Amino acid sequence: MKLRKLAKMAIENRIEHSFVIKGKDFGNAGNVSTKIKDLLKEIGIPPSIIRRVAIATYEAEMNVVMYANHGTLNFALTPQKIEIVVDDRGPGIEDIELAMQEGYSTATEEMREMGFGAGMGLPNIKKNSDEFEITSEVNKGTKLRIVIYLDSKNE
Amino acid sequence: MNKYYHSIYINEKKCEGRMRCMRVCPTQAIRVRNGKAIILEERCIDCGECINACPNNAIMPLTDPFTTISKFKYTMAIPSPALYAQFGREILPDKVLEGLRRIGFNDAYDVAQSCGEVSFAIQEYLREYRGPKPLILSSCPPVVRLIQVKYPELIDLIMPIETPREVAGKEIKERKSKELGLKKEDIGAIYLTPCPAKMISIRQPAEGGKSHLDGAISIKDIYAPLLSAMESLSKSDYKSSLESLCILGIGWAIAGGISKTLRLRNSLAVSGLRNVVRVLDDIENGKLKNIDFLEAYSCLEGCVGGSLTVENVYISYNKIFQLIEDLELRKIKACPDIREVRRKFKQNYYFRKEKISPRPLKPLDTYISKAILKMKEKDEIYESLPKIDCGACGSPTCETFAEDVVKGEAKITDCIFKVPERFEEISKELIELLRKSPYQRLGIEKEEQ
Numbered sequence A: 001m002k003l004r005k006l007a008k009m010a011i012e013n014r015i016e017h018s019f020v021i022k023g024k025d026f027g028n029a030g031n032v033s034t035k036i037k038d039l040l041k042e043i044g045i046p047p048s049i050i051r052r053v054a055i056a057t058y059e060a061e062m063n064v065v066m067y068a069n070h071g072t073l074n075f076a077l078t079p080q081k082i083e084i085v086v087d088d089r090g091p092g093i094e095d096i097e098l099a100m101q102e103g104y105s106t107a108t109e110e111m112r113e114m115g116f117g118a119g120m121g122l123p124n125i126k127k128n129s130d131e132f133e134i135t136s137e138v139n140k141g142t143k144l145r146i147v148i149y150l151d152s153k154n155e
Numbered sequence B: 001m002n003k004y005y006h007s008i009y010i011n012e013k014k015c016e017g018r019m020r021c022m023r024v025c026p027t028q029a030i031r032v033r034n035g036k037a038i039i040l041e042e043r044c045i046d047c048g049e050c051i052n053a054c055p056n057n058a059i060m061p062l063t064d065p066f067t068t069i070s071k072f073k074y075t076m077a078i079p080s081p082a083l084y085a086q087f088g089r090e091i092l093p094d095k096v097l098e099g100l101r102r103i104g105f106n107d108a109y110d111v112a113q114s115c116g117e118v119s120f121a122i123q124e125y126l127r128e129y130r131g132p133k134p135l136i137l138s139s140c141p142p143v144v145r146l147i148q149v150k151y152p153e154l155i156d157l158i159m160p161i162e163t164p165r166e167v168a169g170k171e172i173k174e175r176k177s178k179e180l181g182l183k184k185e186d187i188g189a190i191y192l193t194p195c196p197a198k199m200i201s202i203r204q205p206a207e208g209g210k211s212h213l214d215g216a217i218s219i220k221d222i223y224a225p226l227l228s229a230m231e232s233l234s235k236s237d238y239k240s241s242l243e244s245l246c247i248l249g250i251g252w253a254i255a256g257g258i259s260k261t262l263r264l265r266n267s268l269a270v271s272g273l274r275n276v277v278r279v280l281d282d283i284e285n286g287k288l289k290n291i292d293f294l295e296a297y298s299c300l301e302g303c304v305g306g307s308l309t310v311e312n313v314y315i316s317y318n319k320i321f322q323l324i325e326d327l328e329l330r331k332i333k334a335c336p337d338i339r340e341v342r343r344k345f346k347q348n349y350y351f352r353k354e355k356i357s358p359r360p361l362k363p364l365d366t367y368i369s370k371a372i373l374k375m376k377e378k379d380e381i382y383e384s385l386p387k388i389d390c391g392a393c394g395s396p397t398c399e400t401f402a403e404d405v406v407k408g409e410a411k412i413t414d415c416i417f418k419v420p421e422r423f424e425e426i427s428k429e430l431i432e433l434l435r436k437s438p439y440q441r442l443g444i445e446k447e448e449q
C-alpha cells in the first residue's frame, strides 16, 4: 500500500513537455530554450543549473534549426533531475567523434555570418550535462539525450 | 520579507481599471483587482512603461518636488546629460548650467565630467578584464533590477564601476564641504532625472548601502522655469563655445554613445526593455561571449527617451549625436585628465563598494517537489482556459492567471469563461443572502431579537 502510494507520487512529481522545432526556422530559433528557462525559474531551480540547461537546450535546438528538417524536444523534470531528449529527422552525422571535436563545423558561410559555426555546440552540451548520449543515423536523423542532476556539482 | 521601494504609484481615484498598464508591463507586475490596477512589488522594476500607457494619467512617477532644495544649506544640481538634449541646438550645456543657478540652485555641476571619468574607468577595467563576457553597463536602474529579478545568473556581468551620478555626488560632497566649511549632510546633491527609476537607485541602491545623492527632480518639472531663466540670460553670463565639453560625457545621453566616444569596437548597444530582454536571453543561452561590453537601456534610444523628458526622443537623440560629431570633427576633448583617472582607478576610487545581489522572484514553492506539483496544477488550469489573454480576470495573460490561481492570488471564477462555475458561486451567495433578514441584506446592523 505504502509502496504503491510512493510510486504514484513519483509519477505525479514529474513535469513533461514536448516542443516542436522546425528546420531552417531562424525566426523562432531559441524560443524553446527560453520557455524551458522560464519554467525552471518559476519552479525555483538554482540559477547555476538553469544556466547549464539553457546552454545545452539552446545549442541542441540550434543544431536542429541549422542542420535538420524537423525535430522534437522532450523535456522532463523531477525533483532529482532534468532530462532532455532531442530527436530530429535530417541528414544525420557520419562521424560523431569528429563532430564532437571542438572547432569542427560544417556550417555554411551564411550561418557563420549569423554568428554560428564555431564548432562549439556539441562540446558545450557535453560539458554542461551530467549524462550525455548521442546517436545518429545518416540520412535519417540524430538523437541527443541530456541529463542534468539538480544536486550536481558539475560546473 | 524586505519591502521594495518603488518610484511609481497608482492614484486609485483616477484609475478606471482600463488595463493598458497591465498589458504593457514587461515583467507582468500589474494586476487589476476590484476594478483598480495594483503593482506587485516583487516584480516591478520601475521601467515606467505603465506611466506612458495610462490614458487616465493615474500612474505617477514619485520624484522629489522642486521645493526639496530648500531642505539644504547648499544645493547642487546634477543634471543628467539627457537634460542638455531637451533644448534647441543653439543651447549648449554652459547655458543650461547657468540657467539652473538662476532658478534656485546654489550651483550646477556638469555631470558630463563625471561621465567622462567613468568612461575612462570602464576603458581601464575592460583592458585588464579576463573573466566572462559581455560586461553590462550598470547605470540604468531598470536593467539592473531586471537582471536581479529575472537573470540572477548574469549578475556578475554587471560592471562593478560606480555610475557617473554617484561619482559626481561623492565628489561634490567632498569638495564643497571643504570649500564652504559645511557638513556633508548640509549639502544637497540633487539629480535632475529623465526617469523615475533613478529615484529607486537613490532611495534603495541595488547594491544596498547608501547613495551619495539626496534626491531627484524630474526634468519635466524644471523644464518651464529653466527655459524662461535661460531666455533672460545675456550672452556674457555663460560661455557659448564648445571648448569645455567632454565628448565622452555627452555620449552617456544616448544608447551607443559610450562605446562610440570611447571607440570601443567590440561592444553592443541595446535599448528598449523588450529588446534588452531578448539580448539577456541570448547571453543566458551562452551567446555574445565574444562581445566585451553591452550598453543596455530600458528606454528607447537611451536616456534621451526617458519618460520624464520633454523633447521628442528622435530630436533629442539627434542633437546629442550631432554634438558628438561636431566635437569629433573639431577634435575637442576637454575631458578629465586620463592620468588622474588612472591614478584614482588604481586606488579603487570608481569601484562600487557593495556587490549587487540577486533578487529572484518567489518560486511556486520553496520545496522543488511541491513546486513541481503546483506547476502541474498550473498547466492543468491553463489548459482549461481559452488562451486569448483577454485580461478580464485582472491578470495580463491566461498563463499568468493560471499562476495567480495556483498561488492563491486569484480565483478560477474570476475568468469570465468560467461562467458555469461562476454561476454556481453566485447562486450560493444568493441563497445565503436570502437566508438573511431584510436588515442584514441591506447591510444595516440591527439587533434582532
Ligand SMILES: Nc1ncnc2c1ncn2[C@@H]1O[C@H](COP(=O)(O)OP(=O)(O)OP(=O)(O)O)[C@@H](O)[C@H]1O
Pocket (backbone or CB within 6 Å): A059, A063, A064, A067, A068, A088, A090, A091, A092, A093, A099, A100, A104, A105, A106, A107, A115, A116, A117, A118, A119, A120, A121, A122, A123, A142
Ligand atoms: N542535429 C544535427 N544533424 C546533423 N548534423 C549535425 C547536427 N548537429 C550537429 N551536426 C554536425 O556536427 C557539427 C558540429 O556541431 P556543433 O554544434 O558542435 O558545431 P556547429 O553547430 O557547427 O557550430 P556552433 O554550434 O558552435 O554554432 C556541425 O557542424 C554539423 O556538421
Ligand code: SF4
Pocket (backbone or CB within 6 Å): B047, B139, B140, B141, B142, B194, B195, B197, B198, B297, B298, B299, B302, B303, B304, B305, B306, B307
Ligand atoms: S535608459 Fe536612462 S532614462 Fe531610461 S530608465 Fe534607464 S537610466 Fe532611466
Ligand SMILES: [Mg+2]
Pocket (backbone or CB within 6 Å): A059, A062, A063, A117, A120, A121, A122
Ligand atoms: Mg551547433
